[in-house]
Amino acid sequence: MVADTLIYHPTLTKLVTFWDSTPKREKSFRLLAYLSRFLAYYAYRKGYSAETISLFKDLKSHFTFIRKGLRFFKPINHLQTAAKTYDNKLLDPVLQATTVIRNLGYAGYLTLDTVVWFKLLGLIDKKNYPNVGKWASRFWFIGLVAGIVNSLHIIKSLSNEKISAENQAAREKKLYTAKRKLVWDLLDAFICLNTLDVLHFTEGDIGLAGIITSVMGLKDLWAATA
Structure with a gap:
């Protein structure tokens, strides 16, 4: 059955194992936080509605809040x-x-x-x-x-x-x-x-840097997952 094929697929099984770990969930939320930060800036630059910009800013705040708890x-x-x-x-x-x-x-x-x-x-x-x-x-x-x-x-x-x-x-x-x-x-x-206000680059630049380092960290954790 198609359902069985999906449920028992090795990649899905590895993904379940991957997220069954606090450090890996924390790193995933880090990626989502920086992605939201980047998208908020992107939406602003492209002239999207205030509601869309606010949505991404709120998501960034929520993901960051969750991360802080996971790093206790x-x-x-x-x-x-x-x-x-x-x-x-x-x-x-x-x-x-x-x-x-x-x-x-x-x-x-x-x-x-x-x-x-x-x-x-x-x-x-x-x-x-x-x-x-x-x-x-x-x-x-x-x-x-x-x-x-x-x-x-x-x-x-x-x-x-x-x-x-x-x-x-x-x-x-x-x-x-x-x-x-x-x-x-x-x-x-x-x-x-x-x-620290030593540099003054845009939120988009900071978000992109965070996305890159988050992906690097997740890649290492994924490779180490059995």
Whole structure:
């Protein structure tokens, strides 16, 4: 039967498994939030009705709100990673330091972002901690800078490394991974710097950057899904 073919299709089965995970749902909502942000700007530029523009802005707000709730316990994960990396004395010192700083930065960012979520829920008076969002973005930027330095160090080390022909493919794969992560962090840094009012690009530019990094993240999570 056609219904059975659809229900038991491997792709659908993998999709169900994929979304049966909080981090993957969170990343999916991230994509939807940035897509809505981009479409709101696109609708504005194309002269669509105020109702259409408002619809996409509201969707962006709703998706962002859901994301914040799904990330409630993520700071703990980053703190654990920072602690384990700090205890690993066999790591390259630069990679060790940047990994620790990156995860501490993300932990600070996500903790403060939870405060923002509590304010949206009404658990904290909206007048309290007026700059908590900016401080969250600053911690995010610290984590991103550490990630950028980490990727640059890996790229430099691999480029200068002398290896045999049989190990060439492995090095190229590591180089690709590091370069891809560098682009990812640079795009997120672009978003962050606009949030901090250091850069002043359009909502469309920010939305497009967010769409790209969201797709990159979802692609990795999809590949890792059994």
